[in-house]
Amino acid sequence: MIKASADTNWLPLFEALASEVRLNIVRLLAEQPMNNKDLASHLKLSGAIVSMHVRKLQETGIVRSEMIRIDGGTHKMNTLAVEAIEILFPFLKNAPRLFHEISVPIGHYNDYEIAPTCGLATTSKLIGQFDDPRFFLDPERVNAGILWFGKGYVEYKLPNFLLSSQKIEEIEISLEMGSEAPGINRNWPSDISFILNGTELGSWTSPGDSGEGRGTYTPTWWRDDINQYGFLKQIQINANGTFLDGQKMSDIGLPELAIERNQWTLRLEVKEDAAHVGGLTLYGAGFGNYNQDIMFRTYYKAAAED
Incomplete structure (x- = not known):
């Protein structure tokens, strides 16, 4: 789980999620690990565009990519690196009585x-x-x-x-x-x-x-x-x-x-x-x-x- 707080240090994480394409990538990877080519096929996008979106998810720790041997070949597979993201808002210290x-x-x-x-x-x-x-x-x-x-x-x-x-x-x-x-x-x-x-x-x-x-x-x-x-x-x-x-x-x-x-x-x-x-x-x-x-x-x- 990623525990984020509501401050500017976590803007890259929030920006990574502020995309319909990247949210769809997260949804697909929640079903099974996939390489960029498979993601591009499911999303009907070019490989270059999918690679850019995957990279943003990798930079924030949401997606992890690793080389895996499959059927005698080596493939770069993407998997979800976290199960959840928790956003902690500031505690209201002076709440009205x-x-x-x-x-x-x-x-x-x-x-x-x-x-x-x-x-x-x-x-x-x-x-x-x-x-x-x-x-x-x-x-x-x-x-x-x-x-x-x-x-x-x-x-x-x-x-x-x-x-x-x-x-x-x-x-x-x-x-x-x-x-x-x-x-x-x-x-x-x-x-x-x-x-x-x-x-x-x-x-x-x-x-x-x-x-x-x-x-x-x-x-x-x-x-x-x-x-x-x-x-x-x-x-x-x-x-x-x-x-x-x-x-x-x-x-x-x-x-x-x-x-x-x-x-x-x-x-x-x-x-x-x-x-x-x-x-x-x-x-x-x-x-x-x-x-x-x-x-x-x-x-x-x-x-x-x-």
Whole structure:
């Protein structure tokens, strides 16, 4: 067998096969050894043309020619030198990963418990009034593009679309967030905890509530002296633990989470007993510097890949 790879070094081999005449020669020699005269007779071609085609097949190792004694005479017989040719294509090292993706609007929380300062707004108007937690129950909250509170939590329910034949490899959560200061304050630390399926993954200390300049996507009607943009944070959970922006945050990994459920819960919380109770601001599509809601991805591989 000839094992060829898909590169230019093997072009002579590919060119040797790129001929109907030479393929017919291979077919005839697969039946029995033949000399050039017999090949020419079967192909109805001149001896000179057949000799040229046989030579190309010889040069690439497909055909072997040798002198053989037959009926008292010596004949130059052609035989196939290989049984097969295998072409090895380059391995795709960075094959796209399979995943399910859900974009969760920040107003689609299913539970909350918050304390002022607080509020929420769509891209066109404030929902209710500032610092009144009751408006977190307003039906229009589902259209919110920004929300904020001084302490407490919001919790989201997420569907688990994985099939029994799909093995989860990693969970990835991406969102824009920051602290919540009265007005704005770049030096306003806040310890924000991430809790998935009731298990705390870890926490991140937001440095402040940014507002030096307007957010890239913040609506023009939004006041300059309140929350403008946050920090894009990416959480990854796999078998090795939980990572925040590529840095390990905790040893909590997939085995510690109840991922077999049909729905998962994600809670974002500023605890009352945290070292830095600086609140939380969530930026969704239409606000801040990143035009996205909470992005939730589950990477998996199909059972057939095992």
